[in-house]
Amino acid sequence: MMVVVFDLDDTLYSEVTFVYSGFRAVANFLFGIYAVSVIDSYLFMVKQLEQGRGRIFDETLQHFGVFSKKAVLQCIYVYRGHKPDIKLYEDSIECLKRLNGFPVYVVTDGNKLVQKNKLVALGLYKTMNFCFITHRYGVKNAKPSTHCFLKICEREKVEPQEIVYIGDNPHKDFVGIKALGFKTIRIMRGHFKDVVKPIEFEAQYQIQSLDVLTVDFLRKMK
Template sequence: MVLVFDLDDTLYNERNYVLSGFRAVSGYLGSVYSVPEDEAFRLMALKLELGRGRIFDDTLEHFGLCTRKRVLNCISVYRGHAPDIRLDRDADACLERFSEHPLYIVTDGNKYVQNNKLVALGLFDRVRSCYITHRYGVKNSKPSSYCFFRICEREGVPPTEVVYVADNPNKDFVGIKPHGFRTVRLMQGHYRDLELPAEYEADHRLTGLSGLDLDFLDKVFRRDTTR
């Protein structure tokens, strides 16, 4: 039995990464342009609540500073910052509970950003390997099954021995289910209320990682043996 976890909104709350990035950018704007940091941060957080997009443009605009170059600088500060984030308590306990099992992470996203998150969360020390899909080319990001088969190869197990625990039904399950990988959807984060056609949905659902225990996994892995 091999346990594979998604990262964002599965092991920690992604919103906290975004806010941590905003703090870094506010600090940068404060030190370079003498902008009031708290005001800049509050502005960005408010824009986030209203729906993302153009947050740095709008913030720079607010202070009469907006140029393309400065927006790009904000983006690189955001992406490069060492995030102040921690594992959800349930995630921490879950990794502890299964620490004797082979554990992996498969995550999409900018490879430097994802790497910074994994470092900040101390995950390189807690799982066998972290697969940042973009390291293998964008075509191998989810819903591609590429990294999942690499895990199978490394562990010498078929897909039916591997479970993926993740939160986004748009891309987390649809590519791997047809190969026999087991799938568990966490009903949390941004996609919590999203319902998609059956092919996109995981075979099992949990409200949180506290429910991921051996009894539950017995169900997950037993399902196909009766088919």
């Protein structure tokens, strides 16, 4: 039986919904300490994001005349620590139901606290056999490192060919594990959906939705 491993952000849920959720938490925080309008600061942060600006909290605090280095750190603290209001994609929910009985895992990069809050909010600690937040094992073990994937081989007592990873980011999701013989599927959504990379970075399969990922599909994978 195949072991099915999922990436988290933009594979199982939409990452931008986490960002908006974080902005709402920061907007409420700014209202609480500086009486800045919640809706005004929220919309300002969204606009900064849409314009591709970095240092969004610096810009926001400056715009509303309440900038300090301490306030920036407080915003980051609120953003990272907040309880996110996020949901799994509909096709993720259906897919996980279909795969009931298969060993299922998550391997995700990113800030340890932030990723944990997302996994809790999405109920994935209950659904998955185990969720690997790669940064728990040191930054050097983030993707494309194969470290956490080999841990899954050990846990399940299987060879790489018996594990499939579904991710959205061709820059790092597939290149490391593909070389070891893990199976790979790229879901074409989120930030990277239009990115084209050399063949060694690309997944074996490209899918538009997790609806494609049926028991039959897994059985027929080469």
